[in-house]
Amino acid sequence: MARVWIEDRENHEDYRESMAKWQEAKRAGSKRQPPGRWRVRWYGPDGKGKAKTFGKLPQAEAEVQALTARLDKGSYRDPQSAKAALRVVAEEWHGSLRKQGRRTKDDYRELLDLYVIPKWGDWQTGAIQWRDVSEWVNDLCTLPGKRGKSLSPARIAKTYYVLSGVMKHAVKSHRIAASPCHDHDLPRNDDQDDHVYLTHDQLETLAENAGRYQTFVRTLGYTGIRWGEAIAIKVGRTQLADRRIRILQAYSDVDGHLELGPVKNHEKRSVPLPRSFADELLPLVEGRHRDELLFTAPEGGPMRYPNFRRRDWDKAVQAAGLDGLNLTPHKLRHTAASLAIAAGADPKVVQTMLGHKSAAMTLDVYGHLWPDRLDEVADVLDAGRAAALARLRAPVAPAG
CATH class of the missing domain: 1.10.443.10 (Intergrase catalytic core)
Structure with a gap:
């Protein structure tokens, strides 16, 4: 049996009933789309059946090709798993930490409870985009923290790291294909001063x-x-x-x-x-x-x-x-x-x-x-160039 196939629902009783309700609603002025006639069905890596409907056959065919490619490459993600609330994924991530000491885990727990879950807890994990995270980092930089004081650059970086860890866990657990926590500019830590x-x-x-x-x-x-x-x-x-x-x-x-x-x-x-x-x-x-x-x-x-x-x-x-x-x-x-x-x-x-x-x-x-060694490098280059020029300009002994 094929892992991904298209099912025509035209003669299905539930489709006919849905169409009848849609036509009645349309006559009453409704502008919603008609029910999808073409149903793409497949078995995920877990062996469970999945389904998604489309209104037009070319859309369903394109989905079949995309699903087949992801299943073949091992990059398949269950669409339903991306809908898990971030608070669920966050608890999974925190519970999976094994290398960290208790103090570090407690610190991560505090940041989850103060800044990550209050902001993202009810969001579907797959709905969080790069721009959403960027705006959140801006808020961490400009708004007072939960204790009324501005967060230090180091604290902002650690808070971001916690969200990044949660999203990385979501990738590893096949909930999302890629993490939105990448290439964000974080405030510079001037602790060196x-x-x-x-x-x-x-x-x-x-x-x-x-x-x-x-x-x-x-x-x-x-x-x-x-x-x-x-x-x-x-x-x-x-x-x-x-x-x-x-x-x-x-x-x-x-x-x-x-x-x-x-x-x-x-x-x-x-x-x-x-x-x-x-x-x-x-x-x-x-x-x-x-x-x-x-x-x-x-x-x-x-x-x-x-x-x-x-x-x-x-x-x-x-x-x-x-x-x-x-x-x-x-x-x-x-x-x-x-x-x-x-x-x-x-x-x-x-x-x-x-x-x-x-x-x-x-x-x-x-x-x-560390001392600036640029002059030292330049001096070595000078010596190499001088030796090369000397060899090139040396008189050539006559033959014989």
Whole structure:
């Protein structure tokens, strides 16, 4: 049996009844179209029968050709599935997230509930067009957020990412053929203006004033690892002979409770240590069980960010004369990146240190710190051209 065929409904009882009602309505002045005589029928990949009617035979024939091509190529989408409300697809998407930690999933949940579902929840998934999404992004950029304040560029980008994830799920689940979330201009994130790049002298002064957490501050400033990664380092993950620390897990603060989970982007990695700094870690490692935390709170257990800021960090920043820089522990990542770049590290090395998803992301954030090598390239080109001209203009020795 053919997978797609045309059925003539002229002699079908239901068609005749529909035509009689249409003719009566037409005599009464109705301008609606007559019922479709030609019914295209087919079996979808799920084996279930589908149908769609057309008023003219050429229309039905064109639909048969289109359906047959999509079924052959595997690009077929059930027209009915595209009618699913976006809130249904959004719940499917959020429930399918497996790699993300609880904090990330909670953040996505909040954005769904605040901005995505209130706008798109009742829309049919297949009805959302590129222009609709573009207008929505404009609204996110210009209108106050749900808490009365303008959304930051980073928050707008993440909100857009959530809708994009939902639509990508709709494509993968064969509800729609293509996502409308592509090639949209998002507001520029000017967070680089808030970066703080400490010199070696400033970093060492800060560490010297951090009391018992001198080594912890140096770890943040020289490796660029995140706060949650730093407080989750276990003794057994230090490889001091090789000048490495293995970053495998991170703590996240979820509703006031610290939860141990995977590192961001699932980028497990080894970060390098300067030799002198690796030696400073020895007293924290020797004689301790490999499963103990390398850095702990004064009372034991993992360090808590608010306590560290209030009790140790803010005082160290002030004592080091850095209190006008709006410096936070997280911003020591920028210092680590800048010091590594100044030492000659290439983008791939810095990407590995920081746990970025790609070197492209590293270049987007820190590309301005790499020295301009255009003159260096021009000088090499000059040398090559001069050598070529010298060869071309060299006198040719006479034959014989």
